[in-house]
Amino acid sequence: MKTTILALSLCYIVSLSSALLGSDKIGINYGRIGNNLPSPYRSIELLQSMNVRHVKLYDSDPEVLKLLSETDIHVSIMVPNDQISRIASNRSEADQWVNLNVLAHYPSTRIRFVLVGNEVFSNNDKQMWLDLVPAMRYIRKSLSELNIHNIKVGTPVAMDVLETSFPPSAGKFRSDIPAQVMRSLMKFLNGTRSFFFLDVYPFFPWSKNPTTMSLDFALLKEGNLTYTDPNSGLIYMNALDQMLDSINFAMAKLGFESIRMAISETGWPHEGDIDQPGANAYNSATYLCNLAAKMSYEPPLGTPARPGVEIPTFIFSLYDENQKPGPGTERHWGILSSSGRSIHQMDLAGSCPAGDKGEARHLAKPVNNRPYKGKIWCVLATKTMREVDLAPAVEFACLQGNATCNELAPGGACYTPVSIVSHANYAFSSYWAKYRGDGASCYFDGLAVQTIVDPSHGSCKFPSVTV
Incomplete structure (x- = not known):
């Protein structure tokens, strides 16, 4: 194998139209x-x-x-x-x-x-x-x-x-x-x-x-x-x-x-x-x-x-x-949204919006480049879900055992209010907290999303993940 040292220089930034979107390579x-x-x-x-x-x-x-x-x-x-x-x-x-x-x-x-x-x-x-x-x-x-x-x-x-x-x-x-x-x-x-x-x-x-x-x-x-x-x-x-x-x-x-x-x-x-x-x-x-x-x-x-x-x-x-x-x-890997709009707000027919050091200067500096430190919960992505959609997801989370939904049983701290929405919020957060280490995600076919706002109420304390 060759061991020639190659010194790369990326100061040469070509246009997006001629590089990313117009190259034979x-x-x-x-x-x-x-x-x-x-x-x-x-x-x-x-x-x-x-x-x-x-x-x-x-x-x-x-x-x-x-x-x-x-x-x-x-x-x-x-x-x-x-x-x-x-x-x-x-x-x-x-x-x-x-x-x-x-x-x-x-x-x-x-x-x-x-x-x-x-x-x-x-x-x-x-x-x-x-x-x-x-x-x-x-x-x-x-x-x-x-x-x-x-x-x-x-x-x-x-x-x-x-x-x-x-x-x-x-x-x-x-x-x-x-x-x-x-x-x-x-x-x-x-x-x-x-x-x-x-x-x-x-x-x-x-x-x-x-x-x-x-x-x-x-x-x-x-x-x-x-x-x-x-x-x-x-x-x-x-x-x-x-x-x-x-x-x-x-x-x-x-x-x-x-x-x-x-x-x-x-x-x-x-x-x-x-x-x-x-x-x-x-x-x-x-x-x-x-x-x-x-x-x-x-x-x-x-x-x-x-x-x-x-x-x-x-x-x-x-x-x-x-x-x-x-x-x-x-x-979220797309260069286009489902509407065909550029995710990066770039002019796909124009120049690659990068500065001398290869930075996307047209976009605001990100705030999440460092790991978040604190508690995260997993809750419903929206409050307009139909019960027919939520019921199977709640059943899946609760049937995994490991006391995932014990607090939702009659007399449990999170039994009330008795609604599928309330119970889904707890079940999702509890399931994710217990099984995240095994690869579980806060997704539930699009029904769930992560939040840093504690959804606990009264004596009902929602399990969370600490990162």
């Missing part, structure tokens, strides 16, 4: 887990108006592919996880999938990548791990027999594919993933000159340790902050390069030093829960602006371990997706 993920999103027709119009040249889908929806056939946008489509094992077990299944989802649209729709599965190794289905590469081989053979040779086959993985990621030179794939699976994947990607697709988010390591990692370092902002890898001697000026190179070193440990990398997802949330620091529009705009500058720079910057190598990149995501479960950030 940068595309956008078009996810649709929402009930308030514009139609596919309107979405394709928006992509064209922003001069987007690459879009990545999470399926192969025929309506979307048909609409894209009337554009010059390059497209990445995906084989769902639940179809991987079936395709791996039978070549005819691969032929059928390719005929239905590729041949029916190609070449009028400019399909560039077929991605088999999504973050497969984040799923505990170990049979799927074993079936992944065989499915990829069958898909590629089906394409080849149709004389389609310019569509690359790959699979996106998350950073949790690594057992060790810091320092970058210590990058190593997880030991619970069979070595033959990872070697087979590397051999396939290397032999077909495809890409190692990585979903990589500096927001996550920073937000978990915001006092130990510089926010500027995570946001790719130009500055004097550097990190020198003690083993390789490589100098890093941002967290993204560290994360990318940890994968590069992991591949090198398996004997593959030249597999190209592509970023299948990256971004920064513009909103989140109270206990999620740094999720704001200012940081999101800053990250995307600096990312666009880095990935669109000519000649390509690459990473310290792979200087000068182009890295195709897909921003996550086109829209906020209001039906994604989990913490608040899960629903």
Whole structure:
């Protein structure tokens, strides 16, 4: 592996229209887990108006592919996880999938990548791990027999594919993933000159340790902050390069030093829960602006371990997706709202609103870059919920046991007032306080939201989370 030190400088800030939204190297993920999103027709119009040249889908929806056939946008489509094992077990299944989802649209729709599965190794289905590469081989053979040779086959993985990621030179794939699976994947990607697709988010390591990692370092902002890898001697000026190179070193440990990398997802949330620091529009705009500058720079910057190598990149995501479960950030990665308005209040046809140091100066300085310290409760998002919506959610929370709803029983401190709204407020807060450590979120299918206002009343004391 090369050990040339690459000194990055992000003072070169290109315009948003020519970088984020007009580069051959940068595309956008078009996810649709929402009930308030514009139609596919309107979405394709928006992509064209922003001069987007690459879009990545999470399926192969025929309506979307048909609409894209009337554009010059390059497209990445995906084989769902639940179809991987079936395709791996039978070549005819691969032929059928390719005929239905590729041949029916190609070449009028400019399909560039077929991605088999999504973050497969984040799923505990170990049979799927074993079936992944065989499915990829069958898909590629089906394409080849149709004389389609310019569509690359790959699979996106998350950073949790690594057992060790810091320092970058210590990058190593997880030991619970069979070595033959990872070697087979590397051999396939290397032999077909495809890409190692990585979903990589500096927001996550920073937000978990915001006092130990510089926010500027995570946001790719130009500055004097550097990190020198003690083993390789490589100098890093941002967290993204560290994360990318940890994968590069992991591949090198398996004997593959030249597999190209592509970023299948990256971004920064513009909103989140109270206990999620740094999720704001200012940081999101800053990250995307600096990312666009880095990935669109000519000649390509690459990473310290792979200087000068182009890295195709897909921003996550086109829209906020209001039906994604989990913490608040899960629903706030979009560059556009459901109305098609820019989340960051940016002129998408004009300049990237960044100053000399890669800052989003058009937006107010954020107030949540430091972790909130205090108590947080989980209550109803609105007081206009229908009882038919609330009842199942309250029942779910109370049936988890662990004395979650004991105070709501007749005679309990929170029994009165006897209303589904009052009981829901207590049940949500109690459930979240008891199970947050196990990964529970204050969401309840959109019914709940975090608050720092104590909802307790009289002798009824609501459980809270202290952060």
